[in-house]
Amino acid sequence: MKKLISIHSFRGGTGKSNITASVASLVARAGHRVGVIDTDIHSPGIHVIFRLEEDRVKLALNDYLWGKCRIEEAAYDVTSALGAERDPGTERAKLFLIPSSVKTGEIARVLREGYDVGLLSDGFRRVAEALDLDYLFIDTHPGVNEETLLSIALSDLFLLIMRPDRQDFQGTAVTVELARKLEVRDMRVIINKIPSTVDWERLRSQVESAYHTPVVGMMPLNSEVAQLASSAVFAVLNPDHPFTLGLKQVAKSVIAPSP
Amino acid sequence: MSPCAPVRSGSGRPFPTRAWPRGGLVVTERRVVLYLLESAHGPPLQYWSFDNEQLIRVGRSIENQVVVANPYVSRAHCYLLLTEQGWSLNAISDQGIFVRSEKLEQLPLVPGLVFRMGRNGPFLRFGNLIDTGMEKETLEADDPLSEMLQLDKSRVQREVAEITQGDFFQRLKTRVESLRGTQNPDPDKTMLPTR
Numbered sequence: 001m002k003k004l005i006s007i008h009s010f011r012g013g014t015g016k017s018n019i020t021a022s023v024a025s026l027v028a029r030a031g032h033r034v035g036v037i038d039t040d041i042h043s044p045g046i047h048v049i050f051r052l053e054e055d056r057v058k059l060a061l062n063d064y065l066w067g068k069c070r071i072e073e074a075a076y077d078v079t080s081a082l083g084a085e086r087d088p089g090t091e092r093a094k095l096f097l098i099p100s101s102v103k104t105g106e107i108a109r110v111l112r113e114g115y116d117v118g119l120l121s122d123g124f125r126r127v128a129e130a131l132d133l134d135y136l137f138i139d140t141h142p143g144v145n146e147e148t149l150l151s152i153a154l155s156d157l158f159l160l161i162m163r164p165d166r167q168d169f170q171g172t173a174v175t176v177e178l179a180r181k182l183e184v185r186d187m188r189v190i191i192n193k194i195p196s197t198v199d200w201e202r203l204r205s206q207v208e209s210a211y212h213t214p215v216v217g218m219m220p221l222n223s224e225v226a227q228l229a230s231s232a233v234f235a236v237l238n239p240d241h242p243f244t245l246g247l248k249q250v251a252k253s254v255i256a257p258s259p
Numbered sequence: 260m261s262p263c264a265p266v267r268s269g270s271g272r273p274f275p276t277r278a279w280p281r282g283g284l285v286v287t288e289r290r291v292v293l294y295l296l297e298s299a300h301g302p303p304l305q306y307w308s309f310d311n312e313q314l315i316r317v318g319r320s321i322e323n324q325v326v327v328a329n330p331y332v333s334r335a336h337c338y339l340l341l342t343e344q345g346w347s348l349n350a351i352s353d354q355g356i357f358v359r360s361e362k363l364e365q366l367p368l369v370p371g372l373v374f375r376m377g378r379n380g381p382f383l384r385f386g387n388l389i390d391t392g393m394e395k396e397t398l399e400a401d402d403p404l405s406e407m408l409q410l411d412k413s414r415v416q417r418e419v420a421e422i423t424q425g426d427f428f429q430r431l432k433t434r435v436e437s438l439r440g441t442q443n444p445d446p447d448k449t450m451l452p453t454r
Contacts, residue, residue, distance in 0.1 A: 121438055146427060153435040166407045173410055177419040181428075182435060196303055198404060206408045220304075240328065242304045 001128035001136060002032075005254060006155040008140045008148060010171030012043075014161045015192045018225070019217075019247065020139045021049040021081075022235035023159075024095065026251035029082050029236075031090030032134040035075065035127060037061065037098040039120065039151060040141045041110045044100035049233055050078040052097055060101035064123055065115040071123040072130035074098050083236045096131055117150045124154065135254065144175060153182040156258060159216075159250070163193045164203055169210070176211045186258045190217040190250055217250035219243050291315065291339070291346065293325055296382040299373060303384070315339040317376070317383075318351070331380030339368065339385075346385070348374065 007023075009016045020036060028034040038046045038061065047057070059074040075096045082095055101107065128136050138155065140148045152158050158179055162168040172189070179187050189207055194200065204215045219225075225234060225243050235244045290310050294303040307325045309315055317325040320334040327336075333352030340347050346368040348356060354377035355362045362378075368385045375382050422428055 118434065118438075144422065146431060149428075149431055150435065153431070154438060164404070164407055166409065169408055170411060170414065173412075173415045174418045174422075177415060178422060181419070181423050182432065200306075201308070202404055203408070206404065210408070210410050245305075 001125075002134045003156045003254065003258070004124055004128070004136050004138070004154065005157045005159060006138045006140055006148075006151045007159045007161065008152060008175065009142050009161040010144075010168055010175055012142045014142075014163055014168070015219075015225075016142070016161050017046040017139055018049060018230065018234060019161055019190060019192065019219075019250070020137055021046055021233050022244070022247045023250050023254060024135070024137045025082055025233045026235050026248060027135050027254055028079070028093045028095045029086065029090060030251070030255060031087075031092045032255075033092060033094040033096075033132055035096045035098065035131055035133045035136045036139060037124070037127070037136065038100045038139050039147065040139055041100045041115075042107060042141055044102055044107075045230075046139050047097060047099040047102075048230060050081045050095070050097050051232065052076050052078055052099060054102055057099055057101075060099050060106070061123075062101040062106045062110065064098075065110075065119055070130075071098065071127045075127060075131060081233050081236065092134075094131075096133070098127060115147075117147045120147060121150060121154050124151075144178065149178065149182065152179055152184060155184070156186060157254065158184050158187045159190055159254075160187065160213075161190045161192055162207075164191055164195070164198060169207075173211065176213060187213050188216040188253065189213050190219070190246075191215060192219045193221040194218060195221050216253040217246045219246035292386050293317070293339075294384040294386055295327060296373065296384055299375070299382050301382075313341045327376065327381060327383075329376070329381050331377040333377070336376055348385070352377075354378070354380065 007016060007020045017040070024034050024036045036046065038044050040046075041062065047054070056076065059069045061071075061074055063069045064071040064074050075098050077094070078097045079093065079095045082093060086093060124136060124138070127133070138151045140151055160172055160175060162172045176187065189211060191203065191207060194203065200218055204218060207215055220242060222243055224241070234241070235247045238244055290308055291312060292306055292308045293315070295305040296302070297304050309324070312324075315325060316323040316335065316338045317327065318334050318336040319327060319329065319332040323335070331354065333354050335351045336354065337348060337350050337352070337356055340349060344367065347365060348368050349365045350356045350363065355364070356366070357363070357375040357378060358366065358372070370386055371384065373382055373384045
């Protein structure tokens with residue numbers, strides 16, 4: 001595996017799952033084998049974007065965490081979400097999703113009992129080997145908790161998504177500091193839902209100087225994205241949309257070697 | 260300069276220079292902004308801003324400062340030129356520039372003016388503050404970035420300390436170190452006891 005990437009946001013509603021789905025798809029379309037793990041066990045959702053039907057899901061990440069299966073048995077090939085048109089030389093492209101269970105009983109069990117986060121970190125390595133992955137994306141649960149911090153600490157790249165508002169700015173600063181304490185080497189910020197009234201370059205430099213972290217993607221607040229994004233991979237459906245431009249920059253930054 | 264979403268800057272008056280009152284960064288108003296619009300009256304999709312430029316070339320080819328990837332746009336379509344009379348827009352290609360369905364070779368640019376690149380091409384707006392109808396004073400009082408990007412650093416430090424001094428964080432750190440140290444770990448050793 002070339003890179004393990006954790007994607008996180010301090011609060012919900014930043015577009016984290018949509019961005020994860022699009023960036024993972026763009027990286028895969030560049031000719032890589034990519035996996036996405038939905039560790040947002042409390043509120044799973046990314047399977048909808050990849051159009052993985054719920055009745056196709058016989059085993060989920062939860063089953064692996066309860067010791068019922070190997071993690072690769074909970075992986076589903078969702079390469080069809082990448083669209084039919086591909087560039088030559090990208091035949092290696094594959095996309096897998098390890099979904100979280102949408103069954104309320106399973107969600108309740110996680111909330112009640114918790115799970116062993118060590119098993120989760122084992123699963124990352126194991127699934128990358130079993131599926132011969134180049135990149136593995138971890139869609140994390142918003143907020144700061146043990147599972148999320150562990151995923152962040154074990155990743156090669158930590159992508160933080162924020163909206164340009166005061167609460168996100170403040171909360172993300174805490175996450176950045178925690179990641180530093182955990183010696184996360186490669187941390188980058190994505191700013192989403194930027195209103196049209198904002199000066200982008202000024203926003204970028206303010207965030208970069210406050211966090212001492214590069215901003216690798218900036219995306220506008222856009223009603224089309226809100227309408228379309230949750231039912232399909234936005235970047236695949238809308239390759240030339242301004243929103244996709246920001247996502248492509250993120251994908252490029254993921255593929256580039258870490259400093 | 261990179262294609263971005265819209266910016267709010269500039270005053271519409273001929274280029275006074277002013278520092279933002281809050282937020283620490285100086286943004287001058289000697290700036291020209293071109294917006295690519297969704298439709299004639301639609302929201303901006305992308306913008307290009309320039310400081311202290313005199314000539315700005317617009318077209319489909321990447322040699323232009325403003326690259327508009329659209330089949331109705333010529334490779335070298337038009338250019339903006341700053342003269343003593345202010346900014347003017349000048350057509351290069353026969354596709355021309357259209358303002359309210361009228362094909363023009365050259366026209367003076369005023370903030371807020373929307374023009375079309377070719378008869379069926381995309382709409383651009385030459386713009387800055389005036390087209391939002393905002394006065395300078397209103398902007399200073401209501402600068403959205405100054406409001407949203409005020410970091411309470413002592414609160415950050417306090418919250419970080421609360422988390423990192425807790426037992427769970429220390430345990431996590433130890434666990435992370437052991438997991439990082441082993442490439443193919445024995446699962447029994449990597450799984451620490453559950454809480």
